[in-house]
């Protein structure tokens with residue numbers, strides 16, 4: 001999957017990610033107070049307010065944070081203040097599910113409101129997205145672990161950042177440094193003076209990635225299928241998810257001792273551990289198979305389309321993904337554990 005362009009696919013379409021992303025929503029719920037503070041801190045004049053949702057996917061997990069921002073802005077600036085919500089994702093994202101969710105979802109931020117205008121942009125956020133100085137608030141969750149491009153395939157793991165290849169890990173660290181400073185510089189240009197960017201995504205400690213069990217079993221499931229001759233060795237090697245896991249120090253690095261980079265100041269930087277709603281359900285039901293199926297479906301929702309990019313051209317995508325994720329579920333059911341990934345949370349303020 002190495003190449004110059006984005007080397008990963010969006011989330012599983014047809015609304016599948018919306019239906020299978022409860023763990024990501026559980027992480028987002030931990031951000032409410034931090035986001036509320038950022039929304040209260042951004043300077044507001046008389047202008048329409050622009051809020052950007054970077055990496056919206058199919059939208060469901062963005063509803064609550066967008067509603068928080070709208071409520072704070074309206075409380076501060078008046079109930080008739082015009083607000084734009086700009087959802088951004090890759091061009092191949094399932095934008096139909098996003099637009100339907102904004103209109104129909106019970107929890108949509110549009111409920112009972114007028115003067116709030118949803119818009120969407122299909123473009124990578126590693127490119128300029130909006131006019132300079134035009135964004136009040138930028139929200140971004142569970143995406144910045146994806147690299148803009150894959151430096152190389154991993155021969156020994158399904159997740160690039162969990163490989164043991166020194167060559168791969170150093171290429172990946174360089175790519176992630178470039179991606180991080182590019183993302184910060186672009187967002188800084190787009191923010192208004194005093195605007196805030198919140199970004200939260202999966203990260204690691206020195207000792208562990210937090211994905212050892214869930215993705216270790218996914219890699220073993222893929223190897224099982226290769227041993228049985230269902231997948232070829234070349235396919236398993238191409239199945240590299242271009243994700244790396246940074247430490248908090250990696251994120252702080254561009255800001256140096258002064259805590260400033262590209263007119264952005266670190267306002268908050270923290271590593272949290274997300275809860276596991278599937279584990280909470282398992283505690284209630286003791287149903288191993290249901291627990292394993294939920295985790296396998298959640299994993300398929302974010303990783304399936306990218307794994308499918310590694311398949312030989314003649315292969316049925318659906319059959320191969322069914323085989324991989326039913327094997328994954330079988331393995332997870334043998335030894336259920338809570339999956340509680342680490343989440344880096346950063347809030348950055350544009351200088352005034």
Ligand SMILES: C[S@@+](CC[C@H](N)C(=O)[O-])C[C@H]1O[C@@H](n2cnc3c(N)ncnc32)[C@H](O)[C@@H]1O
Pocket residue numbers: 006009010011021024025028054055056057058061062088089090093123124125126140141142143146148302
């Ligand atoms: C796991 S989903 C997160 C969706 C949602 N923000 C949430 O927290 O549930 C990751 C999203 O990031 C998007 N994404 C990845 N790289 C991107 C890029 N370079 N530009 C825009 N979106 C990107 C993917 O297409 C996908 O929709």
